[in-house]
Amino acid sequence: MDAQSRGRADEVDPADQWVLNPQTGNYELRLSPSGPESSPSAGASSRRSSTPGRSGSAKREVPGQRDNRRGTKDPEDGTGRRKRKPKASRKKKVLLWTGGVMGFVLVAGSAGAYLLYQHFNNNLNTVDVGDAGNKNATSDGPVNILIIGTDKRTGKGNEGYGDQGSEGHADTNILFHVSKDRTNATALSIPRDLVTNIPECPTKQKDGSTKNVPGESNVRFNTSLGQEGRDPGCTMRTVKALTGLDVDHFMMADFNAVKELSTAVGGVKVCLAKPVNDPKSHLKLPAGISKIEGEQALAFVRTRHSFGNESDLDRIKQQQQFLGSMMRQMKSDSTLSSPTKVFSLANAATKALTVDSGIGSIKKLTSLAQDLSKVDLKNVTFATLPVIDNPADGKVRKTVVVDPTKAPQVFSMMKSDISFTEVKKKENAAKDAQAALLKGTRAPASAVRVQVLNGGAQPGSASKTLLWLQNSKGVLKSDNGGNAPAKLADTTLVYAPNQADQARELADLMGLPASALKPADKDAVGRTPMELTLGADFKGAGVPIAAPSKAPEGIQKVEADKSVCAK
Secondary structure, X not given: XXXXXXXXXXXXXXXXXXXXXXXXXXXXXXXXXXXXXXXXXXXXXXXXXXXXXXXXXXXXXXXXXXXXXXXXXXXXXXXXXXXXXXXXXXXXXXXXXXXXXXXXXXXXXXXXXXXEOHHHHHHOEEEOXXXXXXXXXXXOOOEEXXXXXXXXXXXXXXXXXXXXXXXXXXXXXXXXXXXXXXXXXXXXXXXOOEEEEEOOEEEEOOOOOEXXXXXXXXXXXXXXXXXXXXXXXXXXXXXXXXXOOOOOEEEEEOHHHHHHHHHHOOXXXXXXXXXXXXXXXXXXXXXXXXXXXXXXXXXXXHOOOOOOOOOHHHHHHHHHHHHHHHHHHHHOHHHHOOHHHHHHHHHHHHHHOEEEHHHOOHHHHHHHHHHHOOOOHHHEXXXXXXXXXXXXXXXXXXXXXXXXXXXXXXXXXXHOOOOOOOOOOOOOHHHHHHHHOOXXXXXXXXXXXXXXXXXXXXXXXXXXXXXXXXXXXOOOEEEEEEEOOOOOOOOEEEEOHHHHXXXXXXXXXXXXXXXXXXXXXXXXXXXXXXXXXXXXXXXXXXXXXXXXXXXOOOOOEEEOOOOOOEO
16 A cells, blocks of 8 residues: 555655545545646546556545646735745644544554554454443543454464464453543553453354353453454453453454564664573563564563563563553654654554454544543553462462452552542642532531442442441441432432531541532431442442552552663
8 A cells, every 4th residue: 555565666755645635624645646737627527536556447536736826816915926835844744644643552462552544444353342342432531442462373474473273362451541531541451361250242243143152250361352252342341340440442453563563663662671582482682772673572572481480470561661662662753753654553553453343443543542642651551450379279370360459449540530650630620629529527427317229239238338337337327228229330429518517427437439429409308318329339338439549559560651671
């Protein structure tokens, strides 16, 4: 699709093949730049450019050329000459040319990054994941995208990596969460050797039918893809069951993405604390900073015997290092100001990328990317899901399980849009007003009057909470309201304005966030109680629902704008 394949590599800059169509407002590809100019009076049929090198006579609409000859009056100045517009800088020209570009980071088999734009729409592969995703995810709320790197040995040059006939696994997995206000993002790596439960998964077949793949308990996370016919939707469902976070979309790629994109961007800088010579991955690098691409880049993100204790957890660290460096390189002036690099990146990315049908077009991907690009790189944090060694493995450490103390805190922070780094948040009147609900006086526990309902929590949660409030906290004016009319994702406390002091006290006792408090319009009459509805986020009596203000101590994390040396 590039100029070289058309036999015009010596004459055509890829940027000059894109022309703004004033009728549509979009940039369109014109592969015949030497065609005759159209006069202003020519009809639409004269503004067509044939596409050489293709079978048939497919044609594409392009805007006609302006007549710049002297003597043509400009309606604005009436001087007989057109006003000259200031000449745009090359960088600005390229940024305009790449107006339809989507920049997104993708880990494939290990790591990689993808820059997408209109010309490569047909290169995209899509998978219908049914209700596993959210086709209507918009910029009005937080966004969760599951980035999957499969170890399936597809593509030229990958036959020698072994496991050639495998359907592939969910080898590298990152849940990319972007906050609602776009001030921060968290990229949470999920270890492939995590032992978890995979839910039942309905998968779309080629003939349009649906096949239900049975769920499994206590299996490795990486079997959520490829095995037993599972598609990426199954991995999305597994992540939701594990974290409690809805997964809106997925993006997936294979080994070739790392090789081709690292080459297209001109190499990726990595830092090593010590020299490496690994015969298994064929990675050989000196201590200090090196620039890697192609097979060497793939070796870096695949090696398990060069750093740390040679576990998958240590490999995740170097993948995150590579990924952060790739992001910085792609945002650099040297990349954005090079039409050749942008063109090559887009070509490599769209060939390797598979996405869900909800974002299965360049237009949708571009819209999503433009929204997510509001996040400053310094506020993007890579973190690893907190885990502990699997007790079932005994002395031989093979797999891991979720850390029961730290992992729920991480999930809660992501769900509440709390950054893992220090973020100077923008002023937000709605948030300020919400936080103000917790400011003020508190009523004594003995004066709190509340009815507890179960709206999606575990069975028996309302009665257990009631007993806890009465016996442990002295909230005696409380009763069990049974099941709520509808299930809720989040726990809520509805109260009247004249019950605000009671609401604050109960919020303190229960560990409720400000977002859980829902003030009513009118004051309560007589002994009307507040209404506490336990949602799906309720973890148990005495367990705070509010997310911690900072990441738990000891979890592995690194900021995307900082370089870290692999040890």
